[in-house]
Amino acid sequence: MRALSLRLVFQFQTLSFRASSSRPITLFLHRNNNNNLLNNKSSSLTPPFLDTNNHSRVRKIWTFSPLCMGRRSSKIAGRKEAQDAKKAKLYSRIGKEVVSAVKKGGPNVASNSVLAAVLEKAKELDVPKDIVERNIKRASEKGQEAYIEKIYEVYGYGGVSMVVEVSTDKIHRSVAKIREVLRDYGGKMADSGSVMFKFTRCRVVNIKVTNADKDQLLNIALDAGAEDVIEPPTYDDDTEEDRSERYYKIVGSSENYSSILSKLREEGIDFEPDNGSELLPNTTIEVDDEAMDLNKEVMHQLLELDDVDAVYTDQK
Structure with missing residues (x-):
């Protein structure tokens, strides 16, 4: 019997390996004399397509470890990495706002009210001073364009909606x-307005459940004039470790946000600020384990893009 040919072509994004990274492998499946594929099983996630050059079936698979379907495995994976990525996104977004403000009105804070407002927000959100100064200098570099903010709306798995916030100097590249x-x-990709109505824009402070109790946060929120304190979601298979990694959300407005942060500092409570605002879902959707893991992977990959500042979802 004539041997069937199997050709694997590796496409590496970088030469260095990271445990959390994934790299595509293009798998070419050639037909034998009976016109049968070596592997003709179809995939609902990465359907095969036809290579017009050699008329072979082509599949794209990924070299990361298989997703562990199940809420617990999804919840405990990469927590530290997620927090670091969130902070990096905050610094990136403030940096872009600094560049755009300087482009519009110059580097003088006294005469540029937009830049003054951005610097005040950077101070409020504890953005390092060197990041601000570096982006002020960057704005004066030749060829550096101002950043444009865009919103893209996305349908995920299981009826879940997503909103992708982008700050970019190249619209065509980002989309x-x-x-x-x-x-x-x-x-x-969803049409404009198909998803946004499911969310409300707010100022939000995130407090880990191990850093404060609900009654304490309610008192702080009441004193500061906040709108609400949202408790973290719970699941039937939660462990003590799962619960300890959840966050309360104090929901406020631009007017009382500084007051909320000040009162948290006075009480010695560690918190994570938003990146200028957050989109909170009006209602949440509960999906099965597989859809939940797939949606989280989509969000993770979107957040890996430099132009993407934040991704919001109504998934519970």
Whole structure:
């Protein structure tokens, strides 16, 4: 019997390996004399397509460890990495706002009210001073354009909606990258307005449940004029470790946000600020374990893009 040919072509994004990274492998499956594929099982996530050059079936698979379907495995994976990524996104977003403000009105804070407001927000959110200064200098560099803020709306798995916030100096680049992620990991770009009405924009402070109790936060929120304190979600299979990694959310407005932060500092409570605002879902959708893990992977890949500042979802 004639041997079937199997050709693996590796496409590496970088030469260095990271435990959390994933790299695509393009798998070419050639037909034998009976016109049968070596592997003709179809995939609902990465459907095969036809290579017009050699008429072979092509599949794209990924070299990360298989997703562990189940709420517990999804919840405990990469917590530290997620927190570091969130902080990096905050610094990146403030940096872009600094660049745009300087581009519009110059580096003089006294005459540039937009820059003054951005610097005040950076101070409020504890953004390091060197990041601000570096981006003020960067704004004067030749060829550096102002950043434009865009919002893209996405349908995920299981009826879940997502909102992708972008700050970019190249619109065509950012939308092309987002479409590439959705093509490779699932999801569908939605029409403008199809998703946004499901969310409300607020100022939010995130407090780990181990750093304060609900009654304490309610008193702080009441004193500061906050709108609400949202308790973290719970699941039937939660462990003590799971619960300890959850966050309360104090919901406020631009007017009382500084007051909320000040009172938390006075009480010695550690917190994580938002990146200028957050979108909170009006209602949440509960999906099965598989859809939940797939949606989290889509969000993770979107957040890996430099132009993407935040991704919000109504998934519970």
